[in-house]
Amino acid sequence: MLHKIQEGSVYKLIKIEESLILCQIGFTHHVIRVEFPVGKPSIYFRQKAVEYIWEWFDLDQDLEAFYEVANQDQVLKNLAHKYYGLRIMCIPDLFEALVWAIMGQQINLTFAYTLKKRFVEQFGESLTFEGETFWLFPSYEKIASLSVDDLRNLQFTSRKAEYIIGIAKAMAKGELSKEILLQNKDFIKIHQSLLMMRGIGPWTADYVMMKCLHIPSAFPVSDVGLHNALKNFIGLERKPTIEEVKEYAVNWEGWQAYATFYLWRSLYDKNT
DNA sequence: TACCAGGACCTCG
DNA sequence: CGAGGTCATGGT
Known part of the structure; x- marks a missing residue:
């Protein structure tokens, strides 16, 4: 799936400027240590990886x-x-946070995980290391090009498919992004901006502010x-x-x- | 077998 | 506006 926990480490695949980077994150003696089992990323990529992990754990x-x-x-x-x-496990990628929230609307979580797995394995990139496949959440560019039926085939409802593709298109056009949302003066305005999007109601807006925007x-x-x-x-x-x-x-x-x-x-x- | 699920949209009055 | 119907399928 999107991350794997094994022998005290968590493995997470991230993408930095077209490069797939596998991170192995461990915690010993009150220190979080990040290692890179595949390749030798430059200092620039290592810093970007740390920034992601910093956000992921809401540090x-x-x-x-x-x-x-x-x-x-x-x-x-x-x-x-x-x-x-305990800290909030965040979802640093706005598209991922929004889509996951929409998937979870009014269905049981077990089925929501099933939908997510299908979605990720159908439309996401992956990297295989030592026989394990690690997935990236699909990009909004990719999803923006889909039709409602593409998602209906995975047992999304028409409504959810429309919401997700609509949000992907808004992000692809540059109308919606984390940066744009965070330009708002206060969290009430962020909430209002999110509510403007079809498929985002009060619950989803709060969920995303909590899990992605660190509010x-x-x-x-x-x-x-x-x-x-x-x-x-x-x-x-x-x-x-x-x-x-x-x-x-x-x-x-x-x-x-x-x-x-x-x-x-x-x-x-x-x-x- | 009902009823509910980490809601939101749409229609009506 | 506020209430009620609709979406739609899997879990328990």
């Missing part, structure tokens, strides 16, 4: 600031302690996973309403994205 965020906020909140206090050090106050309040996590973690009889979620979140100001991410994380070990 610019000041986690201690989050923990100060979390300590003032009954829900977050426990989660911050339990998952101390820690982005908050997908309507997210079903968030609702389930709150229900489980607090021990509610039913899922909270939007208004109830907002009540729980009054103390999360500035760190709603991290609160959400830690709550999502708690869904993985609700049975343990």
Whole structure:
């Protein structure tokens, strides 16, 4: 798939100016170490790779600031302690973040992963190393040239196919990019710009701001996973309403994205 | 077998 | 505007 974890390392294929570069990322003695199993990339490419990984792990965020906020909140206090050090796993590529969000709209995650796998293996580039194939997420240039039926064949709905191709075309024309979005003065304007695109609603806009644009106050309040996590973690009889979620979140100001991410994380070990 | 899924769009009143 | 219908298929 898009990355592989093996023997304490994570392998990730990235593309820098037409070059495919396989990164092997390890973590020992509080140091993140990046190695390149294929070829010998120049210092320029190694720096670009580090920039990508820096964004991927959201390393610019000041986690201690989050923990100060979390300590003032009954829900977050426990989660911050339990998952101390956890950072949002980001999706640095805007097209990838948007498409993945659209794939996940109103379908179960298992099927969303199936769709993503088909999408990536049909339209993405790859590199094979020691018998393992590593994939790049497809480029918007490639997807912009597709027809709705090309995606319908992979069991995308017509609506989702239209959204994805529309966004790819907007990006290919230079109308939509990470840089353009980040030129906005504040995150409300970024949110509004995203909502202008067909297929991007409030949830997708917040999701992308959280996972791609590194905005820690982005908050997908309507997210079903968030609702389930709150229900489980607090021990509610039913899922909270939007208004109830907002009540729980009054103390999360500035760190709603991290609160959400830690709550999502708690869904993985609700049975343990 | 129902019901729901990490929503968004469209139509109507 | 706000509510209700539609998309469409896989999981549980």
